[in-house]
Amino acid sequence: MLDSLTHLMGGFGAALTPANLLFAAIGVLLGTAIGVLPGIGPAMAVALLLPVTYAFDPTGAFIMFAGIYFGAMFGGSTTSILLNTPGESASVMAALEGNPMAKSGRGAQALATAAIGHFVGGLLGVIGLVLLAPLVASVAVDIGAPDYFAVMVLAFVAVTSVLGSSRIRGFAALAIGLTIGLVGLDPLSGQPRLTFGVPQLADGIDVVIVAVGLFAVGEALWVAAHLRRGQQEVIPVGRPWLSRGDVKRAWKPWLRGPFIGFPFGSIPAGGAEIPTFLSYVTERRLSTHRDEFGSGAIEGVAGPESAASASSAGTLSTMLTLGLPTTAIAAVMLAAFQQFGIQPGPLLFQTEPDLVWTLIASLFVGLVLLLVLNLPLAPAWAKLLRIPRPYLYAGILFFACIGAYAVSGQAVDLLVLLGIGAVGFVMRRYGLPVLPAIIGVILGPDAELQLRRALQIADGDVTTLVSTPVAVTVYTVIALLLLFPLVRKVLPARGTPPVDRDREGTPV
Amino acid sequence: MSVREKPTRGLSAALAVLVAAAAVLLVPPAVGALTGGGDGTQLRGLRMLVPNSPGGGYDVTARTAAKAMEDAGLTGSVEVFNLPGAGGTVGLGRTVNESGNDRLVMSMGLGVVGSVYTNRSPSTLADTTPIARLTQETEIVVVAKDSPYTSLGQLVDAWKADPGGVPVGGGSSPGGPDHLAPMLMAKAAGLPPKDVNYVSYDGGGELLAAVLGGKVAFGVSGLGEYADQIDAGELRVLAVTAGDPVPGVDAPTLRQAGLGVEFTNWRGVVAPPGLSDEGRADLEAAFDALRRSPEWAQALERNGWTDAYQPGPEFGAFLESENERVAEVLRELGLTS
Known part of the structure; x- marks a missing residue:
């Protein structure tokens, strides 16, 4: 470990040269812009910039790429929070509490909470990368399909906590999401499902399109339908900075996020979607302000955002030590390494120590730059909401369409977006919560894939699902979670009358 | 007054960021387009369709080939664009629809052969004009x-x-x-x-x-x-x-x-159907020249690819035999009718 520290110090020396600092600055600026712009994800940006970087030395190029990666995480929450239009799947969760906060005049606080969350998450994640990289690498390959499926079951159990006040409506919304998740080619057998012969649907519907459609387009239609009648009040913009009370509520979620985000980022489980969701439900369960969830609870921004950045660090960790890309951006960066004749993998820390440690040091530098860049921007961005509502929602629709179109550059996606937007409108009309539908789209395909893969590897033997220590542990946690309310109901039943659990703030 | 000014300032900040990003992402290709001067023998206005997303295999092949062709002075600036979807068959459909366009090629490979069957694609590779097999x-x-x-x-x-x-x-x-x-x-x-x-x-x-x-x-x-x-x-x-x-x-x-x-696993390029003999010969000549250029040799070396060049007609015959082989396997698996 002392060895690591010495190397890291050397890395800082190299990262703080003017040229590398400049690369880091360009990277984080670009990344923030890319994160803010809907549709252009960090993976695409790095792929497009790759030919430009042939002329650079690899260290500079990778410092820039890493800056883009983290910058996109910072920037991605901006549109999510302000416009309810997540540009990346990692920032879907930020819209849940962040957007209600913004609407009630706390946009600057939501953005600042997100920025600090990303900083803390990224920082702890990169520290995890320095200290735990080899360990993570050996654990990541031991986790198999049965373990992933157990985590999916855990996530599904957690979904019940976001179903809203009416369970029937919640499950109906979940079913809508799961159905949307079915669209596309069956990944194991290659059979088309619900594609209606449209080839553009064969890859499924991107979760960003579903989220933007249900959140942004659905809401814009809903507001448009009511604008005539309602008062045309401009959204208030409150004080720009976090109050002491805000920080008091947010610091624990900030610190908890990385413990969920980093491990999930480092295993091949689909990037930041699952950890941000798990972080969200964790904060929702642990919060002492549970009644505020859904209408702008700061914990619901702090936790997931911190988890999102920590998961990026986890992703880098696995990519550097194993050569194993766990997300699209990691796959592109891996290709970039190969273009420079460098093969990430078990030997990288020995063959290219200078590059690796400079890169890691530059991650720290990049995070500081990002915080310095994004914190002052938060109040400025928040003023966007002063735009009168008709123009604001026109802008939201515009950005939503750009985002959906940019996912793969196909007009069909725009029709899908509008169709899903109409579904979102109808869901609002009949009081169906939107969140379970999004979760269904995220979890459904993953859970199905892992379950079938587990059974396939075991040649149909169902006991394989509980054959690993990780899976058994996760199922035990699930059992405890499910049994806990029952136990609690039985215990105090003697004295106090049963209370409405949702209303009562503190669990335990 | 100040209330009216503030949103404008927020907007201008947003605009500034937008412009900066647009500049960084769009200017390099635009500059490339301006500087692609020629001596008359070059193939001008060539576009390459990549049927998967940026960073994927066909994408890297296309962008590498495009850069090598530009650097070797074989073509003017080559525009590479992505049209991903359905294992490459969305891009294939577009290529087949561009009948007669002799300034478009699609980067593709063995994966597209199978996708045609699994995605029940109405367009097939038999509809295209094979130009060259490049690597394997x-x-x-x-x-x-x-x-x-x-x-x-x-x-x-x-x-x-x-x-x-x-x-x-x-x-x-x-x-x-x-x-x-x-x-x-x-x-x-x-x-x-x-x-x-x-x-x-x-x-x-x-x-x-x-x-x-x-x-x-x-x-x-x-x-x-x-x-x-x-x-x-x-x-x-x-x-x-x-x-x-x-x-x-x-x-x-x-x-x-x-x-x-x-x-x-091989990769190559195909063009739309219905090309004139001249248009087809131009494209084939460009890729034949690419294959003999030192720039391409360097690119192969850098990416660890093996040269597997086949000119158009030979590549067409090869495509047919691969198609047969793939179809037979998928038929036995019930993945095709």
Whole structure:
């Protein structure tokens, strides 16, 4: 470990040269812009910039790429929070509490909470990368399909906590999401499902399109339908900075996020979607302000955002030590390494120590730059909401369409977006919560894939699902979670009358 | 007054960021377009369609080829654009629709051949004009270092005895190279492809974790993705699928190991149908010149690709035979009518 520290110090020396600092600055600026712009994800940006970087030395190029990666995480929450239009799947969760906060005049606080969350998450994640990289690498390959499926079951159990006040409506919304998740080619057998012969649907519907459609387009239609009648009040913009009370509520979620985000980022489980969701439900369960969830609870921004950045660090960790890309951006960066004749993998820390440690040091530098860049921007961005509502929602629709179109550059996606937007409108009309539908789209395909893969590897033997220590542990946690309310109901039943659990703030 | 000014300032900040991003992402290609001067013999206005997303295999091939062609002065600026979807068949459909356009080529490979069947694509490669095959890469049969299998013979014996209990992992969906290779191996070994327990992973990375962790009995993947793990001794290569032994890889070919089949994952370019003879000759000449350029040789070296150049007509015949082979396997699996 002392060895690591010495190397890291050397890395800082190299990262703080003017040229590398400049690369880091360009990277984080670009990344923030890319994160803010809907549709252009960090993976695409790095792929497009790759030919430009042939002329650079690899260290500079990778410092820039890493800056883009983290910058996109910072920037991605901006549109999510302000416009309810997540540009990346990692920032879907930020819209849940962040957007209600913004609407009630706390946009600057939501953005600042997100920025600090990303900083803390990224920082702890990169520290995890320095200290735990080899360990993570050996654990990541031991986790198999049965373990992933157990985590999916855990996530599904957690979904019940976001179903809203009416369970029937919640499950109906979940079913809508799961159905949307079915669209596309069956990944194991290659059979088309619900594609209606449209080839553009064969890859499924991107979760960003579903989220933007249900959140942004659905809401814009809903507001448009009511604008005539309602008062045309401009959204208030409150004080720009976090109050002491805000920080008091947010610091624990900030610190908890990385413990969920980093491990999930480092295993091949689909990037930041699952950890941000798990972080969200964790904060929702642990919060002492549970009644505020859904209408702008700061914990619901702090936790997931911190988890999102920590998961990026986890992703880098696995990519550097194993050569194993766990997300699209990691796959592109891996290709970039190969273009420079460098093969990430078990030997990288020995063959290219200078590059690796400079890169890691530059991650720290990049995070500081990002915080310095994004914190002052938060109040400025928040003023966007002063735009009168008709123009604001026109802008939201515009950005939503750009985002959906940019996912793969196909007009069909725009029709899908509008169709899903109409579904979102109808869901609002009949009081169906939107969140379970999004979760269904995220979890459904993953859970199905892992379950079938587990059974396939075991040649149909169902006991394989509980054959690993990780899976058994996760199922035990699930059992405890499910049994806990029952136990609690039985215990105090003697004295106090049963209370409405949702209303009562503190669990335990 | 100040209330009215503030939103404008917020907007201008947003605009500034937008413009900056647009400048960085758009200016380099635009500048490239301006500087692509020529001497009259160049192919001008060539566009390359990439039927998968940025960073994917066809994308890297297309962008590398485009850059080499520009640098070698064979063409003006080449515009590379992505139209991903349905394993490449969305892009294929577009190419077929651009009948007569002799300034468009599509980067493609073996994966598209299978996708045509699994996606029930109305357009097929037979509708296109084959221009050139460019590169190929051998597939490898790998196991983790602590696997009980030390030779392909051993593995095949165990596989034939209990195909369900010896799952094979691959980084492509059904119809892709990593799926076709084990199916062809099974056929050569006398095992019906339907009995093969093929577990599909999302790309070579996810598959790597499964192979290293012993989740699947063996994996089939492209050589390039695993070079470092092989050097580090984490993975053992039991065989290469190419017809000839691969330099630097200590493993026999499938034939040497007793399975009468060979297989490589290749990439090439096709053009829309209905080209004039002249337009077709121009495109073929450009890629023939590319193949002989030092810029391309460097690019092959840098990416670790093997040159597998075939000119148009030969490539067309090759496409037909590959199509036949793929169709037969997929038919046996019930993936095509």
